[in-house]
């Protein structure tokens with residue numbers, strides 16, 4: 630399948646899709662991004678992703694490159710041109726290209742890139758059916774993890790460590806021993822007394838769109854739920870654990886650092902949440918919270 634990527638107003642063959650050598654995304658990680666799920670060729674929770682993108686841009690004072698509606702059109706067109714049925718679309722906006730100087734350059738236009746790719750649902754479902762392993766790593770990231778920047782080296786190092794350990798994800802642990810989140814996902818447990826726990830939104834974690842969607846489903850299901858930090862020891866004593874993200878949906882976690890969680894198999898609550906989340910994705914995220922309020926700047 631020939632792939633097409635969007636770069637600064639043009640839809641280009643993948644091999645020709647390039648940005649300038651002095652792009653600030655490349656030199657300073659001066660760029661933000663979103664990964665949006667695609668279901669039946671349509672974007673899932675587009676409003677939430679756009680609200681979070683605008684918040685990331687505003688926090689860094691990167692110009693909004695176009696209206697929300699125009700961006701959604703670009704993303705949808707990229708998905709269509711690549712004939713993606715189930716997959717994701719990656720959107721990156723950098724401050725732009727300019728001679729290398731640390732302060733913001735004047736008069737540059739943001740660089741916009743969109744790339745769509747299919748997702749192997751069978752593989753994801755197979756992982757979910759048996760559950761996945763996570764390892765833990767110290768959280769060595771900066772103190773604005775709420776902004777979705779492309780400064781992902783700590784996340785890449787943690788994910789590589791997970792890969793080398795045969796694990797699916799690395800949970801990042803703060804100095805006080807609490808799990809912040811996964812390298813590219815949010816972390817959850819179900820305690821022995823059946824309370825779902827995930828860390829509250831702060832500068833220490835990314836406010837996941839999937840996290841928010843699952844929280845809404847948890848409320849609707851009437852499940853007991855608490856937003857508070859949890860430790861690795863608590864996760865090991867938990868009944869269930871799972872991660873949420875755009876590309877993992879709800880993924881049951883069955884071991885942490887080689888030690889089993891619960892009975893060592895995927896949990897029933899995680900499986901139930903995965904299935905209702907899939908129904909949510911199939912509806913493309915209708916009936917979601919007020920995303921503008923969810924991602925209001927602090």
Ligand code: PDD
Nearest residue numbers: 664812813814815835837838839874875
């Ligand atoms: N990552 N936390 C971090 C650090 C993340 O990078 C992500 C997403 C999440 C989950 O957010 P969401 O539910 O909005 O996908 C949490 C994306 C998928 C990525 O970098 O590929």
